[in-house]
Amino acid sequence: MAMMPKRVKHRKSQRGRMKGNASRCNYVAFGEYGLQVLENSWITGRHIEAGRVAATHFLHREGKVYIRIFPHKPVSSKPLETRMGKGKGEPDFWVARVRAGQVCFEIGGVEEDVAKQALVRVAHKMPVRCRFVRRRHTV
């Protein structure tokens, strides 16, 4: 079972549409290096878990991995060979809505080249184009 919320207000949600770019969570805040999403997309709980496993496996108990996105949105689907109608399908999986610029993973406590290699592995698990970013120091 992939990541999902423990409690929700509504079991199902409409699909919605995403406009614009990330105006917050668009900088490295916790670690020293991060992975920034370059496209608007849905990232499922399974993608996030796959990324987490890839990073922790590569780092083997060195450094710390921060996950900055969470799948809050339920996506429903209808079972196979079912006729259309009869109401909305049941929740199938959960997604995080990310906009271009959002930092989704961060790593701290390791050298830059190690963090880069770990985040490249995470980027391969993501359904969107990503780029490696460093923490931006204050002026």
Add this chain to the structure above:
Amino acid sequence: MDKTFVLKAEVRDNTGSKHTAKVRAAGRIPAIIYGHKQAPSAVSLDAHNFNVGLHHGHRLIDVQLGRKKETTLVKALQYDHLGRDIIHVDLMRVDASETVKIAVPIELKGTAQGTHEGGIIEEHVDSLEVECLVSDIPETIVVSMKDVAVGDAVHAGDVELPEGVKLASAPDLLLVTCHLVAAAKTTEELEEEMPSAPEVIGETEKADEDQGGGEKE
């Protein structure tokens, strides 16, 4: 740090998002100059020259506005959504003899003792707020990591500041910790913690009420 850096600025007569977009397209950065109880003035700076100055650690900028020259301090920077380009600069008018409160980046120096024992260094804050003369603003504040063992923490009060620089942040502000990394949870362990389906707020209360009502009847 070489103290000041001279930049030519142009006054922006038209403000608003459409006009600032044109300014940016022309290779300039929109900026505002304020302070000293004077009227704020909207200006634009050459993007390349400003970036070069910033990368060389300049904080104080002498803005040349026609024949007028104003000493300013870079107070805030706004970046685009990807953090690549600077889209706006706030410049505050200052005098060299003035005392200002300013955030100065922290530089961790040396290898912590704890890293040899398997610990990692976690930087909680990347800048310290200090109070000093405009002419004495340090480029960075060096925090020595040599004696930091596993389980140790460095607070703002522990940092040695250069002469003439006073701490403005709370002395108990946590800067850096050294700790062992807990083993990451496996997918199976996480699955055990996760519910099979989320609890719906309101539905459980409704069900309880229904049950309670049934008992009364």
